[in-house]
Amino acid sequence: MPSMPAASTNPLRSSDMPASQQAHDLRMTLWELLTQHALRPGERLPSERQLMEYLNTTRITLREALSQLEAEGRIYRESRRGWFLSPPRLRYDLLAGLPFHEMVESQRRHATTELLEASETAASTTVARRLGMAEGTPVYRIVRARSIDGRRVLYVEHHLRVDCFPDILAFDLAACSLTELYRREYAIRVSRVSFELGSTVLGHQAAAALYAAPGSPVQRITRINHDQNGRMVDCDDEYWRHDAIELTLSAAPQS
Amino acid sequence: MPSMPAASTNPLRSSDMPASQQAHDLRMTLWELLTQHALRPGERLPSERQLMEYLNTTRITLREALSQLEAEGRIYRESRRGWFLSPPRLRYDLLAGLPFHEMVESQRRHATTELLEASETAASTTVARRLGMAEGTPVYRIVRARSIDGRRVLYVEHHLRVDCFPDILAFDLAACSLTELYRREYAIRVSRVSFELGSTVLGHQAAAALYAAPGSPVQRITRINHDQNGRMVDCDDEYWRHDAIELTLSAAPQS
DNA sequence: CATGCAAACTGAACTAGACCAAAAAACCAT
DNA sequence: ATGGTTTTTTGGTCTAGTTCAGTTTGCATG
Numbered sequence: 352m353p354s355m356p357a358a359s360t361n362p363l364r365s366s367d368m369p370a371s372q373q374a375h376d377l378r379m380t381l382w383e384l385l386t387q388h389a390l391r392p393g394e395r396l397p398s399e400r401q402l403m404e405y406l407n408t409t410r411i412t413l414r415e416a417l418s419q420l421e422a423e424g425r426i427y428r429e430s431r432r433g434w435f436l437s438p439p440r441l442r443y444d445l446l447a448g449l450p451f452h453e454m455v456e457s458q459r460r461h462a463t464t465e466l467l468e469a470s471e472t473a474a475s476t477t478v479a480r481r482l483g484m485a486e487g488t489p490v491y492r493i494v495r496a497r498s499i500d501g502r503r504v505l506y507v508e509h510h511l512r513v514d515c516f517p518d519i520l521a522f523d524l525a526a527c528s529l530t531e532l533y534r535r536e537y538a539i540r541v542s543r544v545s546f547e548l549g550s551t552v553l554g555h556q557a558a559a560a561l562y563a564a565p566g567s568p569v570q571r572i573t574r575i576n577h578d579q580n581g582r583m584v585d586c587d588d589e590y591w592r593h594d595a596i597e598l599t600l601s602a603a604p605q606s
Numbered sequence: 607m608p609s610m611p612a613a614s615t616n617p618l619r620s621s622d623m624p625a626s627q628q629a630h631d632l633r634m635t636l637w638e639l640l641t642q643h644a645l646r647p648g649e650r651l652p653s654e655r656q657l658m659e660y661l662n663t664t665r666i667t668l669r670e671a672l673s674q675l676e677a678e679g680r681i682y683r684e685s686r687r688g689w690f691l692s693p694p695r696l697r698y699d700l701l702a703g704l705p706f707h708e709m710v711e712s713q714r715r716h717a718t719t720e721l722l723e724a725s726e727t728a729a730s731t732t733v734a735r736r737l738g739m740a741e742g743t744p745v746y747r748i749v750r751a752r753s754i755d756g757r758r759v760l761y762v763e764h765h766l767r768v769d770c771f772p773d774i775l776a777f778d779l780a781a782c783s784l785t786e787l788y789r790r791e792y793a794i795r796v797s798r799v800s801f802e803l804g805s806t807v808l809g810h811q812a813a814a815a816l817y818a819a820p821g822s823p824v825q826r827i828t829r830i831n832h833d834q835n836g837r838m839v840d841c842d843d844e845y846w847r848h849d850a851i852e853l854t855l856s857a858a859p860q861s
Numbered sequence: 862c863a864t865g866c867a868a869a870c871t872g873a874a875c876t877a878g879a880c881c882a883a884a885a886a887a888c889c890a891t
Numbered sequence: 892a893t894g895g896t897t898t899t900t901t902g903g904t905c906t907a908g909t910t911c912a913g914t915t916t917g918c919a920t921g
Contacts, residue, residue: 549851605701
């Protein structure tokens, strides 16, 4: 970053300012510094050591402020790679039933998908419960990482009933939407979805896939798909970088 | 906490352990320490200085580990008051249309509500857009804090159309559900809801109401209620302590 | 017995460094 | 140019403290 102004005196330690506000102010000052320099979404921030100099503070304090901005969703980090300005959130309508690529493209962004794993395994307790089967029953396991404008934002683990989708692993699972495949190749329509949403932190595998630090906060979306006969045919666990999406949903309440 | 074992040697600095794993292990060790001593939900953890002694580490490192457990939702903190073990999450079915108190009681927990503000103000840009009115139009503003088992978990700001609910401020807004009031006193049924979900951090007012540190991560739920004629009658912004809820939802997708 | 005040405790925030490993950049040889 | 190697930069993690202000608590007073 060129011509960042050097802080001659520390603007954060003026004596007429209550200490309890300094963290807040450092965050604000940092944010102003970033917006002033008109970083574009996805662009890298100056290194922590540089920022620390500019703002005349220490690394730990600086990192606290950065973490704040991260929690707000204004910036994000890639593990050992630095801090970046967050692009605008993708609006994700839970009930629209749009495949990922179409949803992203409809918002004039670019979507890509990578297949990380495609195998047949035994259903874990959790998966078995969700799909209404006995623990250990064979299931297809499909793990993918999805990007928007080149940024990894989503890590998904799918688990499908083998009896519903025989030999589905033979298809190109990176290019095509699963629900699309279900309909076209297996005549299975998703006619009901159940969601479970919560925020947690990334495990090791998911963190690696998203180039994120293990322990980064994420939005978890667990989804169970039912076919036209009400049978549970597959479930998936989606882990979204929390700053990458804004969930929407519109429906009639049951009562 | 009685009889916490003193750490004679540091279990976290054994030489055969890669440094990149120590953070993870400290978190695990800390968590084991807590579960071993069978803290009950809502119970206070030992002070940071004590834990730092037990685990033979420094305040900063310890706080990093505590923050991790906080992000996972296992523990939470109240500002300047200490760390506490998180109670189980409340299951919140977005489309069930259950009033807060009923939802909580149905899960065998105890709910309370405090009224923080009830006034008539001018609609902000955001509120006006949501309710389909001009900026500056008068609206009722109702701010409440809601607790489960004595713990403040939810801060809500409601904005209602004045023309839909004349003189609603005269009712006891802490005791009664708003949707209940709508139906009983104004013959307005909520027949459609739109949600917007995202994670952010607490502002000052919300943080104070939840006894949380400003900047704590929260789950935001914005809700717009439509009446039987499709008219938008009110909206609210809910800020939930992120470890306090698990959102669920089941519906037919639109496609 | 309740009330109010002062002391002790505790979390919040900060200082000033250090070391390591992964990533990025520079460099060199083919 | 190109591919591989070395150097530098940088984030991740840690040590060892300090200061300050809000909470809690216990003691003394009315």
